[in-house]
Amino acid sequence: MQGCPVTKICPFPILSAGLAATWLALTGISPLQLIAALALGLAIPRFAAPLLAALPKVRAVGAAVRLTAVVAWDVLLANVAVARLVLGPSSRLRPGFVRVPLAVTHPHAIALFASIVSIVPGSVSMAFSPDTRTLLLHILHVEDEQGFIDRIKERYERPLMEILEKC
Amino acid sequence: MTLLIIILLPFFAGAAGTLMAQRRGFSAAAWAAAVPTAASLALLAGEVPEILTGEHIIVSWPWLPSVGLNLSLRLDGLSLLFGLLILGIGLLVILYTRYYLSPEDRIGRLYALLMLFTTAMLGIVFSENALLLLMFWELTSLSSFLLIGFWTHSPLARQGARMAFAVTGGGGLALLGGLLLIGNIAGSFELSAWFAARDAIRNHPQFNIALALILLGAFTKSAQFPFHFWLPAAMAAPTPVSAFLHSATMVKAGVFLLARLYPLLGGNLVFEYVTTTVGLTTMVFGAYVAMFRHDLKGLLAYSTISHLGLIMFLLGLDTPMSSLAAVFHVGNHATFKASLFMAAGIIDHECGTRDMRRLGGLWRQMPQTAALAIVAASAMAGVPLFNGFLSKEMFFAEALDLHGIPLLESIAPAAVTLGSMFSVAYSVRFIHDVFFDQPHDLPHQPHKPPRYMKIPAEVLAVVCIAVGVLPSYTVAPLVDVAARAVVGDSLPFYRIALWHGFSLPMVMSIVALAGGSGIYWLLRNRYDVHLHVPARYTGRLLFQHAYDGSVALAGRCMNRLQNGSLQRYLALSIAAFIGLGAWPFIQHGFQTGRLAPMPVGPLGLVVWGIAMIGALGMVWSHRTRVVAVILAGVVGLVASITFAYFSAPDLSLTQLAVEVVTTVVLLMALARLPQATPRESTTHRIVRDAALAVIAGAGVALLSWAVLTREQDSIAWYFLENSVPGGGGHNVVNVLLVDFRGFDTFGEIIVLGMAAIGVWLVLAGMRVEWPAILPKPEANGIMFAAAARLLLPFALLVAVSMFLRGHDLPGGGFLAGLIVSLALLMQYMGEGLHPILTRVRIDFLVLIGAGVLLAGLTGLAGMMAGRPFLTSANGDLHIPFLGDLPLASAVAFDLGVFMAVLGTALLTLTALGQARRKSPEAEEGRPWN
Amino acid sequence: MLTVSIYIAYLAIALAVACCMTRLVRGPHPADRILAFDTLYINTIALLIVLDIHLSTSLFFDAALLIALTGFIATVALARYVARGHVME
Amino acid sequence: MNHLLAVPIILPAVMAALLLILHRAPIAAARVVSVGATGCLLGVAFAIFAQAGPSAPLVYALGNWPAPFGIVLVADRLSALMLTLTALLGLVVALYAAQGWDAKGRFFHPLFLFQLMGLNGAFLTGDLFNLFVFFEVLLIASYCLTLQGLGRERLRATLHYAALNIAASSVFLIAVSLLYGVTGTLNMAHLAERIARVPAEDIALVRAAGLLLLGVFGVKAALFPLHFWLPAAYSSAPAPVAALFSIMTKIGIYAIIRLKTLVYGIDAGAVMDLTTPWLLPCALVTLSFATIGAFGADRLAIMAAYLTMASTGTILSTVALGGAAALSAALYYLAHSTVVIAVLFLSADLIGRSRGDMGDALHPGPQIRHAGWLGLAFLFGGATVAGLPPLSGFLGKVLVLQSTQEGSAAAPMWTVVLVTSVLTLIACTRAGSIVLWNVTEPLPGRPAHPLRRGELIAFTILVACSLMLVVFAAPLLRYFDETAADLISPTPYIDAVLGSSRDGVIKPYAGVSGD
């Protein structure tokens, strides 16, 4: 990989692509803007490189797309569920803190996992243990603690490891 | 021209010369002072024959005609007499000084100041222009101040100097007022013009005010009661100074002034009454006090006061002969008093004390000095054959001849006789106590004074006798022309002579001599004057109390008013602004306009509600500071929504970004401050502040309401029309910022940059350049750090987009700068300040400087093209296949703005972030729990 | 149809803002108020979007984008301040 | 196109920016740049002074946008005078500070140059909002300069100074925008025209804006009761900065003169004479208050600070009385007091430094080094400020008294001026006799701060200026008379700024672009 011209010019290809797409989304598509998008997509990561060094590399794009879809679907369902909880009598709610043992190790992967859990209504990431091996969640309504842990690890953590940590 | 030389020679030649010569010894300095003085005297003497014929000389050079200040000089009899006195006695004083000073004294300085004084005094007597006269007048006060304070180590000298300056300088300012008033009435400051317009001036309603101010000036200068007290205090000066300034010359300036202005003032009832009353009072009072002074110089000082009163009395009287007597006595007093001062100085010099209770029997040790002193004291007492007798005789005659001055008419004869008796008594005391009585523990055995030290006194004594015996052959012509300069040609036939036959004045003289001797005998033997303790409430002590008291009072007043309380300052300022803003509406009433208002939507209500809650909440909860910060954020958000809703997207965006940065700045500051505000305002203060706040708020609301309901006329159409063709941009606000009003923006980025430098400067001493132990990355930090890292490139992209489109759409350099700052702020917060600073090595100061420079250079580019600063250029750059790329030079300007904003925000945040927090945990408290 | 739902949306946003303000005023802890503040930001984004739809413009898009991108910095700074007593190391 | 007008603003700004970029360079470089730039500024100021006199006001349209739309710089006689004073003081301060003061803080020179830029800009701009911007420039620079070297007193004083002035800046904005809201313009010449024709129902609003502006400028000029920030700020500022500040109060006075004679200067019935019931009493109270302050001061610098305020009182009370003669007198007094107050601050510094720990406190202390020269310096300053002849203070006082002789205000005016003069005289003699004469111990063996040649040169320049105010009083007074005449009849100024045809400049704002 070292010395490969592509990585040298474009050390963060996915990021560059995302930036270029964002640029086009912001400005509209025209020849001039295409060039600008390309230039900025390449220039900004290089410019910001000292601060980006620790960004993880995406290994499996397909898995990423799948994960996105899964999360979107879960968000939809959970929203409805949680809306009912919120609107219902609050005395019925059984909130709780839940500790989730983490298998992912890369800090960004951990952060991403914690974010996904937060995005899905009903659970919010609260803290990590000092060794970042455990994630503390607050659950609005705890019914089956272990089942919940297993479900999120299965649905979010495993694909994440596949995407970010398969090296 | 001669006159000008006469005046300026002593100072310009003398002062410089003495200062240079003082290294070469006392004699050299004395010669350096004496030669110019003598030259002046010689020049003046050359003018004598012409003046004695009754001529007068007036020369004039314009200086500041618009002010009325001209360099106009007059030489007539009066000024000739005074001029000769000043220069003649001055010369003698120079000689005397040479031997008087101790080796450690800086003689050059004394001579230089004496020369300055001589010039100033000559200036007074030769001035034809009233303002010019006043300039010299104040110069004499100043030089007197410096001369009295010559021995700076002596507290009495410092005090005496200050007192003299306060009284005479203050009187000078009163005089200034008086002269200005008359000058305004007359339309000129030339004395001849005043005399010519005499009646018009005297009939003017402001004349009496002017007269009062002028008299105030004259009385203070001539130490008239109740302003006399500075003169005894001035005796702390070296004796030559006392002899010169405080007996012979400067104190005569007040008298001179009234004599000079006599053609204008003379005969005015107010003038006559006030002057004679004050003069007579001063004469009796001074003589009375003089008897009880133990200090030789003190005695002489009060004697001087008394004689000045005598002269003042004579001047006030509305008869020609009285004025002649006054002028005559000026000369006589100058000679005998200067001589006496010199004698007193010799005695002090040789015996080490001036206290008459200790002195005695000096007749044997210093017979010549004793003889001199007896001559001078006899003149002072009005003994026949000495000059004082002649003028005193005239004085008695005038006192008997008061007609039409009600009360004074009957009192005056008795009063003058009494005063003269006192005068005789203190003269006798001077001679007897010093030369014939027994000494009591003298500090050291008196020895003979140096030969040359006695010469000046001897010369003066000779003059006393010569004038006394042969008046007609000595001074009579001079006195005559001098008197004519005062009273004009109305002088009747008269003769100055020793013997006028046996007359009532003669009787008064005899009564005075006999009575005076009797009084002294009584004082000596029955009352034992040596045990007398001076009164506690002298004018001098009163003045000193008043002086110290008012300095302390002023200090206290300022401590109360200017008490260092910002709250008070702000409250008063706000009240002042409220008053200013409200005043026109109190005058003209408040009117709203006629514009139909926009309907209120539900949205408006909601936003309005947020604003109200946010603002009031800030007040309500401001003690818990972090909550106040949250609410400040809410208010900012409302402002931003308001801007957005009312068609100001640029404002809305900028406000949003600024609000976020501000919140962070406030929090970073708060981390270094107490977390809660104590409850310490009194109810009174809360009510006061609330009242001010409500009124101010109501005022602002009314102002905006008044304008919002009015039709609008404006120049704004121009910007809409010219934005695209002239400015090359569709976003008019941006074109305004970088083009139409780019100069504002140029100033503004400088303000911003300096504010950041200010933050950096203020926090300089608190900086932790590099923490000893870098904080370990915390597990919980990874959430934010990861998000910050991910958002960074996108934020930069958005910033680029906002920057580039700014000329045509909302955005621009400010906003882009703020967004990039926020993106970096995220990194700071995510990973810690120091790790990021090591990786992003930008010198923010350079960034700010470069931004300002770039903006400035863009402006200068227009100048290169011959256009004014900041003239923009724009056009479309055609790129094949791609289209037109609109370019405006304003983009470069905006880039400068971007850099300056970025540098500012980052410098501020970095400086705050690096500032030491004093034991954060200890201060944290938990007020909100 | 669309107009009605836009007004319903306005109403919903107004109510949501009212909820936020209630929490903002009631607290009790600063953390609660920050939470309310954060939610207010989100409601503002929603408001700006609805305004865009209502007025058929994209005037308010930029403001919404900017809030989404940077608004959380204020929240985070406040939250961290309440948690640790400072904003950055 | 006469670029000369832009130079006093651009030159210091660009030089300051350069110095910021090169902030790691040795301070000697900064000194050279600073002194060089101020020297150039003086030359340029003289050139403008020479040109502004004979012809109509010089006008420079920034960005080539015509007035009233764009921002214009205008130099009439008054501006030229202020520019010259600023440049003169700038040179002196640069020289003085370069002897070591500048090394006590950081960024002295860039801040100093920005300060000059702000001053020059404020004196030149013809646009009211732009005036606000330059006020901010000079204020923030002055905060930073006051802080140089830090210390408890300075921090406190600067906090108060900044708080009051930042609050006042908000009022400034409100007043300026209120004027825009009612008249639709920001250019001062154009405002003058618009205000003259303001409809009756808008008079109160226009006057309110004017009076608020008066207050804002009053804060800058230290007019009672808006003066509170001044004594502490000026007396705790580093000496060269305090000397520079002697022009800072003058900026407020300048703005008040512009407000009174230009913006509200055209005869417009009720709107005219904006300042009448307020300015004179406030100015007289200022003068009295300040004199009492100087009288009771316990430090030389505090005395100098109060005397700064007193000069404001004198000048503004004269301005308040109006009339060409009064304006001319006020201008002379302005020039005089600017110079002499700088002299006082510098001599307070020199004396304070040579008295060791006692500093400039008005308590008996050690013998001072160079007592002769320093004594002469203080004597000169004190005598001038107290109005002793034949110095400029005397002439100033005479002019002020002469020009205010008529009318009902003469009596209070004269009383206050004369009485305060006496008190000032006493205060100065008291201070001088304590500091220079009342010596408790002999000369300390080793001088902590020797006098430096540059300081003496700077000082001498100031003294020479003060003397020249007397020696060349006649031509200067002619200039001031002409300036006053210009100010009394502002029409040529307005014509020069707006050009001859100005129909349709203002339109009812329909919110549409013209076509």
Add this chain to the structure above:
Amino acid sequence: MLDIAVSLLLLIGSAFLLVGSFGLVRLPDFFMRLHGPTKATTLGVGGMLLAEIVHLFDGGFSLRELLIAGFLFVTAPVSAFLLGQAGLRRRLASRAPLPKEFSG
């Protein structure tokens, strides 16, 4: 047709936005209230953004509204996380027993 879709999405968005904010008032403790904004963010703002995308449909979709959603999805969990930290550190009242080891 498009209008109906826009209306529907708007209504869905409004509903969840309101529910989220309502939770802020209704729920009894801080940690439970913390769940509100995520709803407001995801389906609330998400629905409205979709509504606008559909509304602006003119043969192609404008995708820039997705940027807002993207930024919100990245930032909202971070806000919630840090607020949770604040709650834990300050040991705010909670219906669920607070874990000891995470509040340091």
Add this chain to the structure above:
Amino acid sequence: MELMVSLGLGAVTACAVYLLLRARTFPMVLGLSLLSSAANVFIFSMGRLRSGIPPIVNSETTGYADPLPQALVLTAIVIGFGMTGFIMALAVRARYQTGSDHVDGMEPAANRTPADES
């Protein structure tokens, strides 16, 4: 709508003035910051209120809000930000140096005897 803006502006101003008059630096600075926000909205309102017509020139729209006050506000916002940051830092330093965050640099107990200053 205009009336509401005016009232809101008045309320914000009043709160700002009240905070400005507090004895501690932090609320005082908040007051200054709030006051400058109020001033900004005031300037803005002087161009009158117009909804939905931003001053961005294009061929379709004919109406535009007054751009001039907007430009002024933008300048004022930025200057206000700089000033707030500066005086906040000043307050921090004053506290660090004096140990008190009272606006007069010392706790009120010491403040009651003004004599000890001199």
